[in-house]
Amino acid sequence: MVTNVVDLRSDTVTKPSDAMRAAMAAADVDDDVLGADPTAHRFEMEMARITGKEAALFVPSGTMANLISVLVHCDTRGSEVILGDNSHIHIYENGGISTIGGVHPKTVRNNPDGTMDIDKIVAAIRHPDGALYYPTTRLICLENTHANCGGKCLSAEYTDEVGEVAKSHGLKLHIDGARIFNASVALGVPVHRLVKAADSVSVCISKGLGAPVGSVIVGSTAFIEKAKILRKTLGGGMRQVGILCAAAYVAVRDTVGKLADDHRRAKVLADGLKKIKHFRVDTTSVETNMVFFDIVDSRISPDKLCQVLEQRNVLAMPAGSKSMRLVIHYQISDSDVQYALTCVEKAAEEILTGSKKFEHLTNGTTRNSYGH
Template sequence: MQPIIDMRSDTVTRPTPEMREAMARAVVGDDVAGDDPTVNNLEQRAAEMFAKEAALFVPSGTMGNLLAILSQTRPGDEILTHDESHIYYYEGGGYAAVAGCSVRFIPDDDAPKRGLLTPESLGRVLRGSDLHYPRSTLLTIENTHNRGGGVVWDEPLRQRLCEFAHEQGLRVHTDGARIWNASIASGVSLRDLAAGSDTVSACLSKGLGCPVGSVLVGDKETIAIARHKRKMLGGGMRQAGVIAAAALHAFEHHHIDRLTEDHRRAGELATTIAKFDLFDFDPTSVETNLIYARLSEDALAERGDAFEWQDLLDEVGVRCYAESRTTLRFVTHLDLSDELIAMVPERLAALG
């Protein structure tokens, strides 16, 4: 039986045997009471890695982002973000339903890459303090930017944007679900990538291969508010050291460094499949572990849309996501070897 090559997301990874063993041996306590030593260790490590005062372990990246919003805004406030940010696109409208905030989009037409923003574009959408307007309080950015194709922020640009945002009285949150990938791809340290952001969320269950969890880092006051809001949302966990141990294992056994392999495999696969008549995209646009492969006009005419191609690829054992009617997304991750990646073009070729 041919193996299934699951490239839908890096969230499909499974804990390694060594990670499972570390989880089984974890020393635990009641984290809601602050008594779980493994969680406390993880939060301390995360704060140090990002050079922030404090950190909070949370069940998911979506909750981490929502807590960042809840702890830095008030109901009726306005969040400024990209129109395809994960916070807007994929998090169930929590910014509105739970935090009571509205969203104002910042265009990226003057940015060097899709998903990035400039101080100038931010300045054009700021509306001042007229009583008719909602309070603009929080800017959110994403690094790497998922729907931008996994692109990494240009550091001088990001720093200028954060400085300008603070000058305008805004707080800045970085959705760093794949900030580990951004660090490896750019060679910029996590602490430098976090500099200028008041809060940063970082996912543990994507590139690092943990089964669950994210961390939110920031100043002590903001994280204290977030800790209270986490309890309100039902995110307080008891003997959570069992899952926190997975993250500590990932840190200690170089799961961050190995992301280089994911990026290499994504680049090589993109170069190969871009030669197929099925696709029409630039493989050099792949910077990290996300491949956004636009379908050719002929492919769309043959099958209708990317959702039909997704189903067809699934039939030959290659699982991916249709990100739009025209584009398929393939993601490399911990569970995919060179041997499995090499099978993808073979199976595409078999489609004829």
């Protein structure tokens, strides 16, 4: 019998483990704005090592990590960044690169696997002869895994190819690697190999890895020195931040080894949903910890389904007007997955047999996962 809440809204909802809390309580700290916090320094050194980069910087959020990275590379107003039309930076980060940084986005269509066609990336690069009229291309951004494309993984070979395009045109490459550890585990390729071609990478510690707070930016020493200044400008410089870095260190140490189980459970969840006649799931598209499914019965809306599931202690969020996204994390067990599947099937039947009860929810407003 499941008594706890089964929270499938996102992998951002995890609670700190006992080991994380103990590490936070025992952390050796000092003023990190002054560069003196030993726990922050240790964690940043470890992340630089794992990613194969020269230096790293802890920041409060993934949005800030991406914003800082873009602004370091695009330090001249009128700069342009090429990125996917379905990317997190473009859709879910409040347009910060434009509103704060004056950076113009040039979108290229994301394929279902999260990639952008190489020829379309090349075609999006502005020719120097048009500098009088057009923004100047300075950066290409990739996302790995790609959340809106279902948690798809970008291969090292594809990233290398984009890196070569960037290099040959005098551009930089940034990877939004919020869930890069999920990609590494799913592909069986070390993180440092996946990001070898990148000039900078953002890594979220509070998503799949389960830390309570924070992301890390990695890159060259010169890049990180500039990033530190922007972090301070944006209000992200924190004092005894070792308390947070201690939990992040534990998350990297303890949770990476559990990601394969998250991916396995996501596949089990997808297989189970496929057996429920009211839903459509492409099980072959489940590569990491996310499961997207479509609701094929017009009498069932995502809002209705979420409301009934919540009554059974299962939390979920719509992905669109007729679709749902469920996300597995390390605090979801095998029995939680089975309980959730039972609840989803029963919830659908309850809606269909008592549809009048839910008519007030058909006003066309649909919440969604908002980039979590």
